[in-house]
Amino acid sequence: MAELYDNKYRFEKELGKGGFGRVFREEVSDRLVAIKQLNNTDKEQQEKIIYEIQVVAKFNHPNIVTYHHHFSQDGLLYLVMEYCSGGSLQEKLDTKQVDAVNALLWIQSLAEAFEFVHQKGIIHHDIKPLNILFAENGTIKISDFGVANTGAGTRAFMSPEALNWESDSVKDARVDIYALGVTLMMLLSGANPFYFLSREEIIALHDKGDFPIKKLPNWQQEIILKAINKVPELRFQSMNDFAEGIKAKQVPLVLNKDIIKAGEFAEKAEKLLSTKKWLRAGALLEFAAGQYPNNVNVIRVLGKYYLMQQHISKAKRCYEKALQLNSRLDVQKDLGWLNLAAKKYPTAISLLSDHLHRNPSDYEAYNLLLQCFYETNRYEAGMDLARTLLDINPENSCFANNYYICCCLHNIGETVFPNTVLKAKSNEFVDYNFSIILESEPTHGKDKKPTLKSKLLFMDYRFHKLAVNTLHFVQSNIEDGKIGATTKRIIKFGRKGYDVNDIEVPGGTSISRRHCLIINCKDDVWLYDLDSTGTYVNNELVKDKVPLLGLNTIKIGKAEYQVTTDKDKLL
Numbered sequence: 001m002a003e004l005y006d007n008k009y010r011f012e013k014e015l016g017k018g019g020f021g022r023v024f025r026e027e028v029s030d031r032l033v034a035i036k037q038l039n040n041t042d043k044e045q046q047e048k049i050i051y052e053i054q055v056v057a058k059f060n061h062p063n064i065v066t067y068h069h070h071f072s073q074d075g076l077l078y079l080v081m082e083y084c085s086g087g088s089l090q091e092k093l094d095t096k097q098v099d100a101v102n103a104l105l106w107i108q109s110l111a112e113a114f115e116f117v118h119q120k121g122i123i124h125h126d127i128k129p130l131n132i133l134f135a136e137n138g139t140i141k142i143s144d145f146g147v148a149n150t151g152a153g154t155r156a157f158m159s160p161e162a163l164n165w166e167s168d169s170v171k172d173a174r175v176d177i178y179a180l181g182v183t184l185m186m187l188l189s190g191a192n193p194f195y196f197l198s199r200e201e202i203i204a205l206h207d208k209g210d211f212p213i214k215k216l217p218n219w220q221q222e223i224i225l226k227a228i229n230k231v232p233e234l235r236f237q238s239m240n241d242f243a244e245g246i247k248a249k250q251v252p253l254v255l256n257k258d259i260i261k262a263g264e265f266a267e268k269a270e271k272l273l274s275t276k277k278w279l280r281a282g283a284l285l286e287f288a289a290g291q292y293p294n295n296v297n298v299i300r301v302l303g304k305y306y307l308m309q310q311h312i313s314k315a316k317r318c319y320e321k322a323l324q325l326n327s328r329l330d331v332q333k334d335l336g337w338l339n340l341a342a343k344k345y346p347t348a349i350s351l352l353s354d355h356l357h358r359n360p361s362d363y364e365a366y367n368l369l370l371q372c373f374y375e376t377n378r379y380e381a382g383m384d385l386a387r388t389l390l391d392i393n394p395e396n397s398c399f400a401n402n403y404y405i406c407c408c409l410h411n412i413g414e415t416v417f418p419n420t421v422l423k424a425k426s427n428e429f430v431d432y433n434f435s436i437i438l439e440s441e442p443t444h445g446k447d448k449k450p451t452l453k454s455k456l457l458f459m460d461y462r463f464h465k466l467a468v469n470t471l472h473f474v475q476s477n478i479e480d481g482k483i484g485a486t487t488k489r490i491i492k493f494g495r496k497g498y499d500v501n502d503i504e505v506p507g508g509t510s511i512s513r514r515h516c517l518i519i520n521c522k523d524d525v526w527l528y529d530l531d532s533t534g535t536y537v538n539n540e541l542v543k544d545k546v547p548l549l550g551l552n553t554i555k556i557g558k559a560e561y562q563v564t565t566d567k568d569k570l571l
Helices: 043-059 089-094 100-119 167-171 174-189 199-208 218-227 239-248 257-274 278-291 296-308 312-325 332-341 345-358 363-375 379-392 397-410 419-425 428-438
Strands: 013-017 021-028 031-038 067-073 076-082 132-134 140-142 471-476 490-495 503-505 516-521 524-529 545-547 552-556 559-564
Touching (some): 043 100, 089 132, 089 174, 100 174, 174 218, 218 239, 257 296, 278 296, 312 332, 332 345, 332 363, 397 428, 428 490
Antiparallel strands (some): 021 031, 516 524, 524 545, 552 559
């Protein structure tokens, strides 16, 4: 006689088995039930399963398999559930009992059921035809809540972010949307292209986009491709959207006046930033952020503006808020830049490397990485990277300069890196740095401050095209400070008596010999402090560098200079 379980079950009819365990059919009190025996003996895992399945059972949803009770025996957990005599969706696929009309109705019903449980905070994690059952009356049902969460899911139905073990995906309902999309593709096309592929092969297939759906109607193709998009933000954002798409026979457009308007602001501001119209961009973004304080695109672009203007704390707050609104926002480059500015170099390098892995032709990001090496005194690594970049892009003045200063600092105490090597790549930055290296009366020394490095100029990628600009000195409180307009790219300020400077500042030793300078490029004017005794712009101490926007007052000791790039508008 068969062993008795829970004092009433004999397990005489086995329905199936797999990695999870075994399923039996039993008749108790004229009622058929399915009993799932789970192989997992971990008590903590068993408790999690019981908790979740009991939560789901309280929903009493017609499209969810009814849970009756559970029991334990010999360390194993048994779940007693509704018996679905109509079999599984996988069985219908195997026996070719699937047509397009029913397939779409089934997926629509499932999407609506999943929307219900997602709203309750429950994610399935293992949607597939084998876990979708049919009651005797034909009602489609979802099974294996709780049980599914004990594993990572079934690879052929797992989203790229889940395959990459990204921690956020565990709590992201869009992994279920992806799996249901793959299920729909199977039902309509008869194939799942991800079967028998490795994790790497599945991710590569997404890049190719070669799915077995080309013979389907266009609207069905669009819905499938939307559901299984490799980027979670480009999928349906809810199961409700998925169901509505099937009903409407098209991918639904989300028409929200505020979202559209905010998007227009963000797009216009980004264009202004790209053309370096800083004042207009800043005013527009601050207005947009006030109107749409929770729009992720506006906040992201505002963060970018602050970052580009060296307002690090403001930029940080924007990016933190944007990532709260959308944790999967692709801003690794900006975050790398932000951490570089905050002197968190290992984090910056990690973020920039990740960005470059996915965007291998982003020269600005390469230069930010090069700056990380420079700031951490890894001059040899900086030289290697800059040399490689120059081999690819030999005319880039930015990489030429940064290669040069890395070489100079790497070779301190030896022969200075020869100027002849750089003749073809010379630019204002190289010329300036070369003059610092060779000046007859150094403003730096090996054993005293300021150091050589503090007087050299690392070239930001923003300056790689040194366009002509006119800078107007409109006012000064010293007699010989009225120099009018200049188109010099680098304007040097320093102690009076040193003719290497463009502007000699009175004040004796209270003024550094190489005090500060202005980089004067088209629509992009910056003041750099050179580890001086103190430089103020608009009454704020400059710690490293600041942009000069509109009319600015520069104070060095007792000397003051008012400068502007737009004399006509401001005077």
